[in-house]
Amino acid sequence: MPGLFIAFEGGEGAGKTTQSLLLAERLAELQTPHLLVREPGGTELGEYLREYLKSERPLSPEAELLLFEAARVELVSCQIVPALEAGQVVIADRFFGSTIAYQGYGRGLDLQIIDSLNRFAAGSATPDLTILLDLSPEAGIRRAMAFQTSFSQDASGGLAPLERNEEGTRFEDLDLDFHNRARAGFKELAEAQQETWVMIDALGSIESVQDEIWSRTRERLYPEEKAARARPRAPTNPVPQGELWPQAT
Ligand code: TMP
Numbered sequence: 001m002p003g004l005f006i007a008f009e010g011g012e013g014a015g016k017t018t019q020s021l022l023l024a025e026r027l028a029e030l031q032t033p034h035l036l037v038r039e040p041g042g043t044e045l046g047e048y049l050r051e052y053l054k055s056e057r058p059l060s061p062e063a064e065l066l067l068f069e070a071a072r073v074e075l076v077s078c079q080i081v082p083a084l085e086a087g088q089v090v091i092a093d094r095f096f097g098s099t100i101a102y103q104g105y106g107r108g109l110d111l112q113i114i115d116s117l118n119r120f121a122a123g124s125a126t127p128d129l130t131i132l133l134d135l136s137p138e139a140g141i142r143r144a145m146a147f148q149t150s151f152s153q154d155a156s157g158g159l160a161p162l163e164r165n166e167e168g169t170r171f172e173d174l175d176l177d178f179h180n181r182a183r184a185g186f187k188e189l190a191e192a193q194q195e196t197w198v199m200i201d202a203l204g205s206i207e208s209v210q211d212e213i214w215s216r217t218r219e220r221l222y223p224e225e226k227a228a229r230a231r232p233r234a235p236t237n238p239v240p241q242g243e244l245w246p247q248a249t
Helices: 016-029 044-052 061-085 095-108 111-122 138-144 178-193 206-221 225-229
Strands: 006-010 035-036 089-093 129-134 150-155 158-164 197-201
Touching: 006 016, 006 061, 006 095, 006 178, 006 206, 016 035, 016 089, 016 129, 016 206, 035 061, 044 061, 061 089, 061 095, 061 111, 095 111, 095 178, 129 178, 129 206, 138 178, 178 197, 197 206, 206 225
Parallel strands: 006 089, 006 129, 035 089, 129 197
Antiparallel strands: 150 158
């Protein structure tokens, strides 16, 4: 597909929402057409399921998995694929890496089943770049409960700020072992797919993390810049005839 698909992943409080909003702002300044979505959410069904999934209401791990995938199918078909086909940059605040980490490594559900459901739900919409913001669960959950804001999204993609404490805390409330398993899962994914995943230490300042994210995004947005940097360049000072640098023909 002609667009560029960037997903943010990581545990609670790692700064995905803050960083994805900042990246979207930067693209807006550059007048680069883009779409910011979050998972679960971004469609009428997705937002409805998000509310249930984040609440503390009863839910088996298997049903939880299927609800995340149902929200994903809607988001991919109604928002992500049309935006990518139109050549836009899609930024997703979580995508299928979260299902592998949380429902697979965290809840202990079968990784092969999760992988097939992910493929079924996402189809050809696979992130070109996944940015993993890595942080210890102790630090992340403290941050998530204390400072972070979230955003709500209507079916047409409109965003509105939302205080995190307006949402339920099904996952924040799980024990540290769960979050450590999920973190290990994210790291394994990043290590196994180094071509498309980058891991960034989320303890850095908001600005330094954003700079790193922008440099990785830029490489994907403007690959010709990277190729030009990699090519040996002729010296800027005129080279006297007979020097070693080959002359242009
Ligand atoms: P967040 O958008 O505030 O991060 O909340 C989404 C929560 O849902 C978060 O705790 C991670 C969890 N989640 C999963 O467990 N599996 C998934 O596939 C996704 C997308 C999110």
